[in-house]
Amino acid sequence: MTQITIFVFMNLNDFYEKGAQLFLPNLSVDLVIIGYTDSKLKCLLLQLGDKWILPGGYILRTESVDDATLRILQERTGLDDPHFKFLSVFGGKDRKFTEEWRQFFKINNLPFKEDYWTNDRFVTLAYYSLVDFESTTPVIGNLDTAFGWFDLDQLPNMMMDHKEIVLTAKERLKEDVRHEYLSYNLLAEDFTMPQLHQLHQTILGEELDRSRFQKKMLASGMFERLPKLQTDSPGRKPYLYRVKKD
Structure with missing residues (x-):
């Protein structure tokens, strides 16, 4: 399960009722978007209720995984050609978050159905992206209410397994900069x-x-x-x- 990218031609009800016809079921993309300011590494997160999540979305049946990742990054950062690099697959056999979403929907007086396609088990393809903090213009979606940049060492209360994904990206970045020239993207x-x-x-x-x-x-x-x-x-x-x- 991941943050939802809602297209302008879809309202929330259509997304939950008909989204499986447009998007690949059981597969999502989550993004660890990292910026650098005041000599600190920051992670872009979205507020959902009283918790925070990673930006992310779903893959249209008509697009490739890379195209979906680039689209979601562009939507969330406002950057034309953002850097991104594959991180890992998160696909535990119990990776579904129905109860967390049930509580969120209840608190926000939104209709909830057990058979929504988004309530099934989801495998996520996680990527990390290095961006120029000053050039990035974050955008919130239909469900999240705010965005924030958080120190990688001081993450807030996060939903699902998104904190694990962030910490995985933090360690991968350390490994990658020892062998690759990519930090300039920050x-x-x-x-x-x-x-x-x-x-x-x-x-x-x-x-x-x-x-x-x-x-x-x-x-x-x-x-x-x-x-x-x-x-x-x-x-x-x-x-x-x-x-x-x-």
Whole structure:
């Protein structure tokens, strides 16, 4: 079970009564959307009643999994071409959350039926996405009432198994940045090597030799130095870099 993406041509009743005709049953997508601000990693969550959930949605019968993931990300972040990477499958034999939804519907005076297709067991395909915090414009849906960015180390009360998914993404990100060049997705298009260095230290939770780190990044050949220096900080002015375009 996951957060619901409701299309404008569907009201809630049609979604629950007829949604199985449009979406693949028993399969959903959940997204751990990670931003970086004030030297901290943040996770985008949606408020549902007195709890919080991950952004997510269902897969149309007419689209691929990747297309569905991209669509949901674009809907939730307002980004045209957001980064995303497969995380894991969450599909325990008892992964259904009927009672949690029953209570939510009751509290909000919404009609509830046992045979709604969304009450069945669901397998979710989880992805994580690294986004530029300042460029992201989160959007809420029909059921959630607010969005919030939360420290990965200070998560709120969450529904279902979504906290487990977030913590899995946190550990995977640590592993991935040791072997892949992807953390730049958390920064603005133009950034300095000191900013990238600090970001890696935040992700890994450990200190990294600054000189060795910069040499490693530049040796990758992924980044190009811009002719202008950063001028909005005191002291030594570091060069700006950006990812080379194909």
